[in-house]
Amino acid sequence: MKYLFIIQGEGRGHLTQAIALSEILSKNNHQVVGALVGSADGKNVPSFFTEKFQFPSFSFASPCLVYCKKTKSLDVRKTLTSSILKLKTYISSLRKINTTINQLNPDVIINFYDVLGGIHQFLFRPQAPMVCIAHQYLLLNPDFQHPKKHWLDKFLVNTNTHITALGAAKKLALSFTPFNNYEQQAIYTIPPLLRTxxxxxxxxxxxxxxxxxxxxxxxxxxxxxxxxxxxxxxxxxxxxxxxxxxxxxxxxxxxxxxxxxxxxxxxxxxxxxxxxxxxxxxxxxxxxxxxxxxxxxxxxxxxxxxxxxxxxxxxxxxxxxxxxxxxxxxxxxxxxxxxxxxAWHSRSSFLFLREIESIFENNNQISVDILGASMAGINS
Missing domain, CATH: 3.40.50.2000 (Glycogen Phosphorylase B;)
Incomplete structure (x- = not known):
């Protein structure tokens, strides 16, 4: 099976996860055809990633967090304003994502928490299903304990998280420890993806x-x-x-x-x-x-x-x-x-591959059910 990654590339976290997952897939006879890496300027892919990620990588401009120079804190207003002002740039990025997907023709798209990855899946509806991976999807699980008295922050973060997963077949929530799955929103818990x-x-x-x-x-x-x-x-x-x-x-x-x-x-x-x-x-x-x-x-x-x-x-x-x-x-x-x-981390390969394979098993079952219903209609 062929996999294409879309990665929110600000910082090192999601990039490191993508490297770890590419190693798991390669060891299990799957093919990684490339990675689309989003960043603030959309120009360069970090060198530490290209040195470890042994497949083609492509950069694109994507929304990122903006921090206040004086207080050193996250500035939500500037983050939102910056995203609105760069709207034309992000439209161009969506076109680039779509062109790359059409050229590489993956069987599965893995989105490491990039907003434009979710928007693309929702607008362009590629044939390949999208699976989202990030620790942030655990925050959508009703069993997760959030900090108290931060309802607005919780709303903003969870809204952003939902946008990254628009049209996703599954959301794989990286977690420090096992959690119950939240199947109503297709959220499944897996261990962290750590570098080898x-x-x-x-x-x-x-x-x-x-x-x-x-x-x-x-x-x-x-x-x-x-x-x-x-x-x-x-x-x-x-x-x-x-x-x-x-x-x-x-x-x-x-x-x-x-x-x-x-x-x-x-x-x-x-x-x-x-x-x-x-x-x-x-x-x-x-x-x-x-x-x-x-x-x-x-x-x-x-x-x-x-x-x-x-x-x-x-x-x-x-x-x-x-x-x-x-x-x-x-x-x-x-x-x-x-x-x-x-012990929990040692299950990462098994659980990830199981969740991916189940997507295609469900799709095949849906196809069988549709075919069976069609045949019943013909025979009647």
């Missing part, structure tokens, strides 16, 4: 804290805390452009340019991880048995949900800012749940 490298390393513990922040503007909080705690060794990966691979702010506070293999190596040996509540980084820490402190980006509801759910699953604790005092106190008390998480 995470399963091939043996964790140890050295005396440093690893930090990952998706917004480099949040570094001010970490710097202020570290000025009062200079003896704590901290290695921080951030997205701020810099001339050197490592910026040594002080003797024990080093900022690293984002580098996938290097980050994984340092996570293997760290004492604990502090992160801005992204799904993949927390999953990797859980797999390796590393205590985690999750600090959602201000006003970023999805990350607030991630943090709350990861705490429920036993990943670690949550916080509001990069003050690591509470985390240092927590680390000795952390209970290692890596065995349970690894």
């Amino acid at each position: 490298e995470i399963t091939q390393i043996s964790p140890t513990t050295e005396n440093y804290i690893l930090v990952y922040m998706t917004q480099h503007t949040l570094a001010d909080e970490l710097i202020k805390w570290h000025a009062k705690n200079p003896k704590v060794m901290v290695h921080c990966f951030w997205d701020k452009p810099q001339n050197t691979e490592v910026f040594k702010y002080s003797r024990n506070l080093h900022f690293h340019r984002i580098n996938g293999p290097k980050f994984l190596e340092m996570m293997q040996n760290c004492k604990g991880l502090v992160t801005t509540a992204g799904f993949e980084s927390v999953c990797e820490a859980m797999y390796l048995g590393k205590p985690t402190m999750m600090i959602p980006v201000p006003k970023h509801y999805e990350q607030a949900c991630n943090a709350l759910d990861a705490k429920r699953a036993g990943a670690g604790i949550t916080g509001n800012r990069f003050d690591l005092a509470a985390f240092l106190n927590y680390i000795p008390q952390h209970q290692d749940i890596s065995s349970d998480f690894q």
Whole structure:
């Protein structure tokens, strides 16, 4: 069977999931014909993705989140305004998506949470069924526990999630732990899709804290805390452009340019991880048995949900800012749940392939039922 990916390419999460899924499909004799990667400028596909994804990739402009420079928080108004102003650009992107689908002729389209992927499926109705994959689909499950008193944020995020899945045959919700399926909305829970490298390393513990922040503007909080705690060794990966691979702010506070293999190596040996509540980084820490402190980006509801759910699953604790005092106190008390998480993750290939195959089994059954009804009509 031939698969085409459509990927929301801002950040690394969905791209990393796509790489992991391409490896699963290839190992099970399926063919990945390419990937359409959406980003704010629609120009370049990240190099870390093209190096690992061994199939053709195509870029297109797609809506993305906009952050406030002053408050460092997600700016919903600017995000919506930016999307409206770029409407003509997104129409061109829809045409590009459609042309690529017609040229590659996939049997299945996998959408990793891209808005235009859902809109295209709804407007153009390609013959190939679309399956959506993301942690955000778990937020639509009535069993999921949302942060309290955030009804507007919940409405906006869930509306966006529904748009990404317009016309989808199934929504596969990546989850830290097993959840009941929500078949009324075709939401099925599967384990996280993690890069193969995470399963091939043996964790140890050295005396440093690893930090990952998706917004480099949040570094001010970490710097202020570290000025009062200079003896704590901290290695921080951030997205701020810099001339050197490592910026040594002080003797024990080093900022690293984002580098996938290097980050994984340092996570293997760290004492604990502090992160801005992204799904993949927390999953990797859980797999390796590393205590985690999750600090959602201000006003970023999805990350607030991630943090709350990861705490429920036993990943670690949550916080509001990069003050690591509470985390240092927590680390000795952390209970290692890596065995349970690894067992859950080991089912990812089986569960994904089962859910995909069932789509075609259902389609075949519908065809048989229609044929049987037609024959009955003829015989009568």
